[in-house]
Amino acid sequence: MSLHDSSLKDSRAAKAAPGGLSVLSRLTDPRVYCALIALSLLVIIPAWSGSTFMVHVFVTICVFGALSTAWNILGGYAGQLSLGHTVFYGLGGYTAALLLTHFGLSPWIGMIAGAALAALVSLGIGYPCFRLRGPFFSLATIAFLEVVRLLSIHFNGVTGGSAGLVVPLQIGWPWMIFREKINYLYIAFGLLVLCLAVSYAIRHSRLGYALTAVRERDSAAQAAGIDINGVKLWAMAISAALTALVGTFHAMYMTFLEPATLFSLATAIEIAMFALIGGLGTVAGPLLGTVLVVPLAELARGWLGASANGLHGFVYGSVLVIITLTLPGGLVGTFGPFVVRLIDRLPGGGRTRADVVAPATKIITGTPGEVVLKAQNLVKRFGGLTATDNVSLTLKRGEILGVIGPNGAGKTTVFAQLSGFLTPNAGTIEILGPDGKWHQPSSPDAFARLGIGRTFQIVQPFGKLSVLENIMIGAFLRHRSVDDARAVALRVAKLMGLDDVKDVEAGTLPIGGLKRLEVARTLATEPTILLLDEVMAGQSQSDTLKMVELIRAIRDTGVTVIAIEHNMQAIMSLSDRIVVIDSGKVIAEGKPDAVVRERRVIEAYLGEDFVDAQGL
Numbered sequence: 270m271s272l273h274d275s276s277l278k279d280s281r282a283a284k285a286a287p288g289g290l291s292v293l294s295r296l297t298d299p300r301v302y303c304a305l306i307a308l309s310l311l312v313i314i315p316a317w318s319g320s321t322f323m324v325h326v327f328v329t330i331c332v333f334g335a336l337s338t339a340w341n342i343l344g345g346y347a348g349q350l351s352l353g354h355t356v357f358y359g360l361g362g363y364t365a366a367l368l369l370t371h372f373g374l375s376p377w378i379g380m381i382a383g384a385a386l387a388a389l390v391s392l393g394i395g396y397p398c399f400r401l402r403g404p405f406f407s408l409a410t411i412a413f414l415e416v417v418r419l420l421s422i423h424f425n426g427v428t429g430g431s432a433g434l435v436v437p438l439q440i441g442w443p444w445m446i447f448r449e450k451i452n453y454l455y456i457a458f459g460l461l462v463l464c465l466a467v468s469y470a471i472r473h474s475r476l477g478y479a480l481t482a483v484r485e486r487d488s489a490a491q492a493a494g495i496d497i498n499g500v501k502l503w504a505m506a507i508s509a510a511l512t513a514l515v516g517t518f519h520a521m522y523m524t525f526l527e528p529a530t531l532f533s534l535a536t537a538i539e540i541a542m543f544a545l546i547g548g549l550g551t552v553a554g555p556l557l558g559t560v561l562v563v564p565l566a567e568l569a570r571g572w573l574g575a576s577a578n579g580l581h582g583f584v585y586g587s588v589l590v591i592i593t594l595t596l597p598g599g600l601v602g603t604f605g606p607f608v609v610r611l612i613d614r615l616p617g618g619g620r621t622r623a624d625v626v627a628p629a630t631k632i633i634t635g636t637p638g639e640v641v642l643k644a645q646n647l648v649k650r651f652g653g654l655t656a657t658d659n660v661s662l663t664l665k666r667g668e669i670l671g672v673i674g675p676n677g678a679g680k681t682t683v684f685a686q687l688s689g690f691l692t693p694n695a696g697t698i699e700i701l702g703p704d705g706k707w708h709q710p711s712s713p714d715a716f717a718r719l720g721i722g723r724t725f726q727i728v729q730p731f732g733k734l735s736v737l738e739n740i741m742i743g744a745f746l747r748h749r750s751v752d753d754a755r756a757v758a759l760r761v762a763k764l765m766g767l768d769d770v771k772d773v774e775a776g777t778l779p780i781g782g783l784k785r786l787e788v789a790r791t792l793a794t795e796p797t798i799l800l801l802d803e804v805m806a807g808q809s810q811s812d813t814l815k816m817v818e819l820i821r822a823i824r825d826t827g828v829t830v831i832a833i834e835h836n837m838q839a840i841m842s843l844s845d846r847i848v849v850i851d852s853g854k855v856i857a858e859g860k861p862d863a864v865v866r867e868r869r870v871i872e873a874y875l876g877e878d879f880v881d882a883q884g885l
């Protein structure tokens with residue numbers, strides 16, 4: 270049995286098999302043709318009605334659907350609730366309008382410039398803010414929006430200030446201004462399709478899985494080698510650029526720009542709310558939320574007008590309260606599975622994917638027995654407590670090192686340092702990289718990329734994802750394509766006895782299954798050094814025996830294993846070498862049978878009195 274593969278040729282060949290991915294084949298899938306029909310209604314209905322008001326309503330739906338879809342890339346997929354997203358919308362609008370007014374540049378060019386500027390600004394906001402936790406990011410986006418709004422009022426010589434800026438009225442496609450309103454609908458619809466296509470592509474890509482992992486559990490995501498700030502910045506830049514594109518169009522549509530409208534906090538909250546109502550983190554949710562709420566509000570505004578001023582706000586508020594109270598997963602989260610089942614009954618539906626399991630071909634290269642990790646004089650303090658007190662240890666390629674010690678001895682704290690989750694107060698950790706050089710990585714994802722795979726003592730599943738998707742997130746560390754990651758994940762799932770539950774939501778697994786999933790996700794990262802933290806806890810006797818066999822098999826592929834374990838029988842039979850930690854210090858090290866006889870070790874577990882009483 271081997272765990273590492275360098276070649277996925279077989280799986281690639283298989284995935285190109287019939288029934289797969291040709292355009293025609295996709296179009297005959299009811300999920301695809303139903304989505305296309307539903308989407309095309311956004312143009313067909315207003316065009317057929319011939320009413321200017323209807324066209325306006327559908328332009329608004331497309332604009333807000335696009336804005337909300339773009340917002341969802343950051344707010345839904347990455348879970349970063351930007352509440353000042355209209356800053357990018359306004360930047361898009363003003364950039365294009367100013368380039369048109371002062372330099373006569375077409376808004377199509379201004380649109381691209383606005384998107385680039387918005388992406389840059391988003392990186393400027395995201396870079397410092399993503400390093401902080403909690404609601405800080407949301408508050409920072411609101412603060413930034415307010416600052417930009419006030420600046421745009423202040424620099425009235427450029428922006429027209431609060432009096433606003435009128436777009437020069439040059440009619441025609443190059444100027445994005447039309448007499449026939451339907452042309453606006455075509456552009457708005459095009460932008461909506463673009464945002465949906467980008468959102469769909471991200472959702473089904475390595476980036477999308479990484480964002481979901483970060484949203485669900487950032488520590489497990491880091492252990493899988495994901496640069497959590499890096500992927501959030503990608504999401505923010507893409508989301509900001511798309512928002513700015515829509516902002517340019519909307520400014521041209523309105524032909525008038527003022528800070529209060531373009532940098533509006535209320536609009537920013539509306540955009541987020543549509544996604545929340547439709548289903549956060551889903552492709553279709555933001556558009557569905559928009560389709561539900563915008564017509565209600567627009568019709569209320571149109572029909573009741575001044576006699577019920579502010580009614581659309583009441584409509585938004587009511588719908589939001591009802592939906593969040595009754596449908597916490599939004600429309601898609603609640604009704605999506607049911608609707609999909611219905612759609613799958615249509616002609617061409619109910620397709621299942623062929624499972625392509627990656628072959629395992631490559632065994633880790635390197636000289637057995639060579640030192641692959643050196644930790645020297647590690648010290649870690651938590652306030653007055655020294656949890657790791659001058660711990661030094663080395664790991665040799667292909668060995669199994671058991672780490673034992675009483676509860677609270679400091680074993681997990683050592684692991685956290687060896688995997689980059691804690692930075693030691695003193696001491697160094699060096700890892701032999703695949704390039705044959707020694708490295709001192711500084712973040713958990715850098716440790717993971719160098720081949721350190723760790724499990725967590727308290728399991729860290731991505732609860733809302735399936736078992737297979739959880740494992741895929743590990744596999745993405747070495748495989749860029751979704752199909753390759755899936756093929757690797759299927760192999761690892763099989764190896765770990767999880768193939769029967771691969772489509773089950775990970776959060777529903779019992780503890781034994783979760784422990785196996787923890788190992789599976791780590792194995793999928795194809796580590797060269799595997800840190801196992803009490804993976805046998807909660808396992809039945811037979812599962813423990815299987816786990817022991819599995820760890821041996823993993824080692825036989827050349828992987829170095831370091832395991833913390835309280836199951837003495839298992840760890841003693843498994844380990845080539847044992848390190849005993851007590852009160853943060855290494856108190857013994859050596860062959861298992863020799864270590865267990867050492868007086869200091871017996872004392873650490875059973876106390877000095879017991880040792881004296883037994884005359885040991």
Ligand SMILES: Nc1ncnc2c1ncn2[C@@H]1O[C@H](COP(=O)(O)OP(=O)(O)OP(=O)(O)O)[C@@H](O)[C@H]1O
Nearest residue numbers: 651654656674675676677678679680681682683726
């Ligand atoms: N983040 C933290 N902040 C403060 N104290 C901590 C932190 N993490 C661990 N400790 C303390 O450090 C000491 C060592 O904890 P650690 O979890 O490393 O022990 P352990 O040997 O893994 O224990 P167990 O076998 O029970 O898991 C304990 O006293 C613990 O309370």
